Amino acid sequence: xxxxxxxxxxxxxxxxxxxxxxxxxxxxxxxxxxxxxxxxxxxxxxxxxxxxxxxxxxxxxxxxxxxxxxxxxxxxxxxxxxxxxxxxxxxxxxxxxxxxxxxxxxxxxxxxxxxxxxxxxxxxxxxxxxxxxxxxxxxxxxxxxxxxxxxxxxxxxxxxxxxxxxxxxxxxxxxxxxxxxxxxxxxxxxxxxxxxxxxxxxxxxxxxxxxxxxxxxxxxxxxxxxxxxxxxxxxxxxxxxxxxxxxxxxxxxxxxxxxxxxxxxxxxxxxxxxxxxxxxxxxxxxxxxxxxxxxxxxxxxxxxxxxxxxxxxxxxxxxxxxxxxxxxxxxx
Numbered sequence: 001x002x003x004x005x006x007x008x009x010x011x012x013x014x015x016x017x018x019x020x021x022x023x024x025x026x027x028x029x030x031x032x033x034x035x036x037x038x039x040x041x042x043x044x045x046x047x048x049x050x051x052x053x054x055x056x057x058x059x060x061x062x063x064x065x066x067x068x069x070x071x072x073x074x075x076x077x078x079x080x081x082x083x084x085x086x087x088x089x090x091x092x093x094x095x096x097x098x099x100x101x102x103x104x105x106x107x108x109x110x111x112x113x114x115x116x117x118x119x120x121x122x123x124x125x126x127x128x129x130x131x132x133x134x135x136x137x138x139x140x141x142x143x144x145x146x147x148x149x150x151x152x153x154x155x156x157x158x159x160x161x162x163x164x165x166x167x168x169x170x171x172x173x174x175x176x177x178x179x180x181x182x183x184x185x186x187x188x189x190x191x192x193x194x195x196x197x198x199x200x201x202x203x204x205x206x207x208x209x210x211x212x213x214x215x216x217x218x219x220x221x222x223x224x225x226x227x228x229x230x231x232x233x234x235x236x237x238x239x240x241x242x243x244x245x246x247x248x249x250x251x252x253x254x255x256x257x258x259x260x261x262x263x264x265x266x267x268x269x270x271x272x273x274x275x276x277x278x279x280x281x282x283x284x285x286x287x288x289x290x291x292x293x294x295x296x297x298x299x300x301x302x303x304x305x306x307x308x309x310x311x312x313x314x315x316x317x318x319x320x321x322x323x324x325x326x327x328x329x330x331x332x
Contacts, residue, residue: 004075004172004204005038005061011069012056016279028279030056032228032286033070035305036206038172043198043205045219045236047212047251051275053228054208055099058174061206062096063087075171092122095165099177101157105149111135111160112145118167126167134163137200139193155186159193166197174206179214187211191218212255216240224248227286228278230305234312244314246291247271285317293318 012031015024031053038044046054059065061072063079071080079090095118098104105114112131119126132142138159149157158178165173175194179187195218198205209215215222216236223233224247232245243249250271257266271290276282282289288298297317305315 001040002076003037004040005036005206006073007034007036007057007061007070008073009070010034010036010057010060010067010072012053012060012065013068026279029228029281030278031060031067032278032281034225034228034230035070036061036223036230036233038204038206040171040204041198041202042221043207043219045215045222046206046208046225047210047215047222048225049275050210051278052225053278054225055176056228057225058096058176058206058208062094062174063090064096088122092118092168093171094174095168095170095172096174096176097158097161097165097178100181101154101161102149104161105157107149110146110148114149114160115145115164115167118164122168134167137166137197138163139189153186154182155190158182158190162190162193162197166201169201170203172204172206174208176208177210178207180210187214194218212251224251227276227281229286229315231287231316232312232314233305234309238309238312242309242312244308244312244319245287245316246293246320247287249320285315287316 010031011029011033013027013029016026016028017023018025034057036044046057048054056065060067063072063082067080071078073079074090074094077090079087082090115131115134116126131145135142135144140156140159149160152160178194179190182190191214194205197203207215207219219236221233221235222239223230224245225231226247232239232243232248239248240252243252273290276286276289284300284302285291285298288294291298295318301317303315303317305313307313308319
């Protein structure tokens, strides 16, 4: 079956300008050759440190930003260079949920006006009772339609953002850290809501998050990003049990385990240094300046994202031994 979304070699560069002359003095590469596929009905997780390019990738695949290079195919159509008029009907099927619900909602608009906006953009009007039904689907009441965003809690505001994304019954929803701004007690409710809506509306998700626990709860496959590139991608259980890239192993090692015996006994992976600047990335492998396994080859040659085990691809010259099952150390 043809994937719903295919992104190939995506690149996004931003010019760096001199503060006085405004002349371009260099470029910052936020996304550097990212290739992803999203199958119909699945949830693809996208994880990595802050500044690794996750949100920039999300804005590219939703065409909220124009790529510097690469191609994007959605539902069999190349949308890479589509103009806004041609892209407008595509946006019915391609929606986004933002990290901060309050900054993504117009504070001067009522909820009804906010939820009607996707219809107006498409030249449509919501049917009688459609806004009330949208609110019910996300766990809010019909009378909430007359309120302003500031009258809601963070979790309720995010439910409004979810309702707006679902208004036109899309095929793919990109969730850009949808629970990171919420209280822990509310995060589980929103994750359960997203899962229920996926089953009800047969949605596909790209789920971006820092919290590997949340990613494991909702995602079937996971792609790990570092400095604008995808360094590893695999099915969820395979990635947690057999991380092949040292960076993935470090991310998993940073997740605390409730059992103190397992926590003390499991192997430690400590990264040295800070994330390099995307304006001046290292030569060769972008992770080599922090990698405990780095060798001369890593400085000279950038590793390709190659398949090791079936469905498990890693960009590393010296991958970890994936025959060792780490789930016994608490990955599960």
